[in-house]
Amino acid sequence: MKKPTIANELALSKGTWVKLICGASNQDLASISDLCAIYAAAGVNCIDVAADIAVVNAAEKGLNWVETRFGKRPWLMISVSDGKDVHFRKAHFNPESCPADCPRPCEKVCPTNAINQGDGINKNLCYGCGRCLTTCPLGIIEEKDQSLKINEFGSLIAEANPDAVEIHTAPGRLQAFEESVKAIVQSNVPLKRIAVSCGLQNHSINIEILSKELWQRHECLCRYKQKPIWQLDGRPMSGDLGKGTGKFAISLWQKIRPIAPPGPLQLAGGTNSETINYLSRGHSPSGVAFGGMARKLIQPLLLEAQAKNMNLIDWNEGWDTALERAQKLINPWLQR
Numbered sequence: 001m002k003k004p005t006i007a008n009e010l011a012l013s014k015g016t017w018v019k020l021i022c023g024a025s026n027q028d029l030a031s032i033s034d035l036c037a038i039y040a041a042a043g044v045n046c047i048d049v050a051a052d053i054a055v056v057n058a059a060e061k062g063l064n065w066v067e068t069r070f071g072k073r074p075w076l077m078i079s080v081s082d083g084k085d086v087h088f089r090k091a092h093f094n095p096e097s098c099p100a101d102c103p104r105p106c107e108k109v110c111p112t113n114a115i116n117q118g119d120g121i122n123k124n125l126c127y128g129c130g131r132c133l134t135t136c137p138l139g140i141i142e143e144k145d146q147s148l149k150i151n152e153f154g155s156l157i158a159e160a161n162p163d164a165v166e167i168h169t170a171p172g173r174l175q176a177f178e179e180s181v182k183a184i185v186q187s188n189v190p191l192k193r194i195a196v197s198c199g200l201q202n203h204s205i206n207i208e209i210l211s212k213e214l215w216q217r218h219e220c221l222c223r224y225k226q227k228p229i230w231q232l233d234g235r236p237m238s239g240d241l242g243k244g245t246g247k248f249a250i251s252l253w254q255k256i257r258p259i260a261p262p263g264p265l266q267l268a269g270g271t272n273s274e275t276i277n278y279l280s281r282g283h284s285p286s287g288v289a290f291g292g293m294a295r296k297l298i299q300p301l302l303l304e305a306q307a308k309n310m311n312l313i314d315w316n317e318g319w320d321t322a323l324e325r326a327q328k329l330i331n332p333w334l335q336r
């Protein structure tokens with residue numbers, strides 16, 4: 001199995017690193033295989049998936065397919081959280097509580113068509129974006145935490161054997177972060193990097209506090225001889241709908257850069273096709289992660305393929321269009 005460490009490390013140092021975020025709670029297996037294949041073929045350095053063996057297997061299926069045909073293989077990263085985090089939730093409601101004459105606003109806002117009349121929410125399709133939560137006039141949609149417990153990290157990582165792990169963390173959770181790193185390291189899987197995903201928590205903290213928290217995590221990772229990637233979440237979950245949201249991650253990067261611990265600083269959260277246009281001369285983040293935007297571009301083709309009872313990788317016309325869309329999003333970063 002080819003895992004191009006040097007090329008990916010070089011990308012981090014040159015600022016051309018690109019990661020696809022499949023979604024920390026996305027369990028739509030058919031779509032995950034296709035998404036991984038498309039973005040791996042397009043040339044991303046890393047693909048970040050949910051901590052779920054079925055998801056990892058689906059991702060590997062897409063990655064193996066691309067490696068066989070194109071000789072490319074990005075790192076596979078698994079996302080876990082050291083505490084409650086919106087990335088690890090799913091929505092839930094009992095469809096029997098819905099009045100027959102409800103205009104079903106919940107269905108209209110769902111980006112993955114996870115909500116279907118009469119059936120409630122398809123758990124595999126829901127990735128916890130939260131858009132439906134506030135739309136219900138009866139307020140019956142609730143969120144459920146799906147995150148793995150820290151004592152489950154070791155066995156999952158040992159079985160999944162990823163190249164990298166990402167820990168979603170938040171200020172005040174240093175002890176849980178340390179326990180997470182310890183559990184991950186005890187799995188004895190040699191990791192290229194441990195990414196640390198953190199932001200200003202919707203402005204509930206300031207930049208100095210974020211810096212202090214990242215330095216504490218830096219010391220922890222050093223103790224465990226692990227190399228970081230600092231994932232700066234410019235916007236919280238699903239903050240990437242409007243064009244203007246692309247600048248939030250850059251603004252966070254500008255503020256944290258002079259006071260951040262050593263290691264690559266990668267943009268995320270609200271990133272979209274406009275993000276690169278907000279970079280000024282001299283701006284040098286280590287790279288970018290695309291989540292909702294990357295998935296949204298491909299989603300109509302995934303649905304069309306599924307309607308044909310096919311995977312996107314088996315539908316030539318759909319594959320070509322999907323690959324073109326993926327390349328258009330990531331090439332400006334790969335060619336910086």
Ligand code: SF4
Pocket residue numbers: 090091109110111112113114115121125126127128129130131132133
């Ligand atoms: S709108 Fe978001 S949170 Fe609600 S069901 Fe769809 S994917 Fe899940």
Ligand code: SF4
Pocket residue numbers: 093095097098099102103104105106107135136137138139140141
């Ligand atoms: S908006 Fe609320 S009541 Fe209406 S269909 Fe959705 S969950 Fe049911």
